[in-house]
Amino acid sequence: xxxxxxxxxxxxxxxxxINAILILMLIITGVNxxxxxxxxxxxxxxxxxxxxxxxxxxxxxNYLFFFLGNFFTPNGKYYKLTFSGMFDRLKKQFLxxxxxxxxxxxxxxxxxxxxxxxxxxxxTYVVAMYVMVPIVFLTGxxxxxxxxxxxxxxxxxxxxxxxxxxxxxxxxxxFFMFVxxxxxxxxxxxxxxxxxxxxxxxxxx
Amino acid sequence: MRNISLSLSNILFKGLxxxxxxxxxxxxxxxxxxxxxxxxxxxxxxxxxxxxxxxYSYKNTESDKEVFKRMYSEIIISRDMFYESxxxxxxxxxxxxxxxxxxxxxxxxxxxxxxxxxxxxGDDPKYAKFKFEKIESEFQESVHSTKHSEDFTCWMCHNPHxxxxxxxxxxxxxxxxxxxxxxxxxxxxxxxxYQLLTDKVNPNIIKKHEWLPNQALHFRNIRCIECHARVNxxxxxxxxxxxxxxxxxxxxxxxxxxxxxxxxxxxxxxKEGRSKSGFFNGVIMNEAYVIGANRNYYLGILSLVxxxxxxxxxxxxxxxxxIKRKNNG
Numbered sequence: 440x441x442x443x444x445x446x447x448x449x450x451x452x453x454x455x456x457i458n459a460i461l462i463l464m465l466i467i468t469g470v471n472x473x474x475x476x477x478x479x480x481x482x483x484x485x486x487x488x489x490x491x492x493x494x495x496x497x498x499x500x501n502y503l504f505f506f507l508g509n510f511f512t513p514n515g516k517y518y519k520l521t522f523s524g525m526f527d528r529l530k531k532q533f534l535x536x537x538x539x540x541x542x543x544x545x546x547x548x549x550x551x552x553x554x555x556x557x558x559x560x561x562x563t564y565v566v567a568m569y570v571m572v573p574i575v576f577l578t579g580x581x582x583x584x585x586x587x588x589x590x591x592x593x594x595x596x597x598x599x600x601x602x603x604x605x606x607x608x609x610x611x612x613x614f615f616m617f618v619x620x621x622x623x624x625x626x627x628x629x630x631x632x633x634x635x636x637x638x639x640x641x642x643x644x
Numbered sequence: 645m646r647n648i649s650l651s652l653s654n655i656l657f658k659g660l661x662x663x664x665x666x667x668x669x670x671x672x673x674x675x676x677x678x679x680x681x682x683x684x685x686x687x688x689x690x691x692x693x694x695x696x697x698x699x700y701s702y703k704n705t706e707s708d709k710e711v712f713k714r715m716y717s718e719i720i721i722s723r724d725m726f727y728e729s730x731x732x733x734x735x736x737x738x739x740x741x742x743x744x745x746x747x748x749x750x751x752x753x754x755x756x757x758x759x760x761x762x763x764x765x766g767d768d769p770k771y772a773k774f775k776f777e778k779i780e781s782e783f784q785e786s787v788h789s790t791k792h793s794e795d796f797t798c799w800m801c802h803n804p805h806x807x808x809x810x811x812x813x814x815x816x817x818x819x820x821x822x823x824x825x826x827x828x829x830x831x832x833x834x835x836x837x838y839q840l841l842t843d844k845v846n847p848n849i850i851k852k853h854e855w856l857p858n859q860a861l862h863f864r865n866i867r868c869i870e871c872h873a874r875v876n877x878x879x880x881x882x883x884x885x886x887x888x889x890x891x892x893x894x895x896x897x898x899x900x901x902x903x904x905x906x907x908x909x910x911x912x913x914x915k916e917g918r919s920k921s922g923f924f925n926g927v928i929m930n931e932a933y934v935i936g937a938n939r940n941y942y943l944g945i946l947s948l949v950x951x952x953x954x955x956x957x958x959x960x961x962x963x964x965x966x967i968k969r970k971n972n973g
């Protein structure tokens with residue numbers, strides 16, 4: 440009988456579900472706009488722009504919800520990085536995912552109420568949520584209102600740097616999303632982690 | 645005490661004199677500069693004396709009185725705008741009859757036919773790069789000409805007393821856009837001018853363009869002709885204004901790597917300096933960001949390679965997991 444831990448309170452599940460939908464919309468419409476003018480147009484350009492803009496605005500609001508939630512509830516502790524020994528912990532988890540998992544070794548950092556993320560998860564989530572997502576929505580807002588962007592920045596074009604950042608981080612987040620979804624299949628069962636996004640309970644191996 | 649007040653008035657007097665001399669020198673210099681810069685400024689002043697302001701006066705020889713009259717707004721010419729225009733070096737009588745020198749102007753001069761651009765600029769090697777003949781034939785095909793025949797002349801858009809070239813300059817794109825769009829709005833935003841040529845009600849530009857996302861941003865950053873004129877590869881500025889049914893409405897016409905903006909609004913800047921940074925239509929990015937048109941070639945390739953690696957990594961990992969699970973029963 441797998442042990443069940445209540446790790447995902449309602450507000451986290453709600454934020455996560457909204458975030459997932461918005462990020463998906465942003466990726467699909469973003470790629471559609473980036474590769475516009477192709478023979479096959481998945482979504483009409485003007486619609487893609489509108490959906491992308493609205494999704495970006497909602498993502499900003501949802502991010503504030505996440506930020507404040509983490510600030511005022513104990514959920515924020517899961518995102519606090521401990522730098523001492525971090526590299527070794529990351530290496531251990533990486534080796535587990537690349538070799539140990541195939542040898543049916545036990546997870547080096549089992550999920551507990553105190554630590555619901557393994558070191559690799561914790562590091563990527565912190566980078567994604569506290570670095571990449573803020574950059575992507577801030578540069579997105581700047582693209583909506585280019586008159587507020589520094590035309591010249593560090594001797595180069597401010598618009599180019601802004602565009603570069605938005606597109607590069609956007610692509611990195613989309614890669615993160617693919618890996619994130621795949622890693623969700625590594626649970627007690629293939630779908631157990633997906634179930635926990637709905638009921639809030641994590642099933643241990 | 646008397647000595648002090650005397651010396652004070654002496655200083656004031658000398659100061660005033662110095663100011664007057666300075667003003668006279670400055671005025672003389674400015675006048676001299678204008679004269680040097682615009683060789684016909686002095687002779688043009690004969691016309692500007694009346695046509696440069698909203699009222700004029702003349703002596704009625706019968707009543708022997710000075711009569712003040714209002715100048716019709718249509719024939720008031722701004723000195724400032726004239727001396728900034730393309731024709732700033734012209735003498736008024738280069739284009740208008742010499743008989744205008746006399747006042748009252750002879751009544752028959754009302755029938756005087758006006759020159760068109762092509763009358764002076766056509767077949768002139770000096771102006772060959774502007775391709776006036778091509779512009780003329782484009783204009784003849786345009787909706788302005790076909791709908792209004794001879795009533796619509798070059799002067800409707802290019803006021804010969806004010807028009808100055810804007811596309812062939814290093815001005816900021818936004819300034820070029822504002823200047824050129826003001827020409828269109830001169831009639832399309834003013835019912836009295838619009839109805840000089842038609843009985844139709846002038847369409848409300850804002851309402852007619854409600855479908856356009858980020859309308860204000862578009863209006864500030866592109867010219868009306870980007871969507872309303874057919875691009876001509878051999879002309880810097882297309883003059884073939886299309887009927888509204890043929891206006892560009894597909895976003896990807898501009899928002900793609902094959903953006904028509906490169907053949908219209910940015911044509912001059914593209915010719916002046918091509919981007920070598922790997923950005924599609926990089927020249928646009930000097931002053932704006934056009935979604936879809938400003939893709940980076942190298943970034944596109946890199947993202948596709950990375951995407952391939954991510955998918956391949958997931959596929960290999962998943963396959964190994966399935967195989968190991970089967971082997972372990």
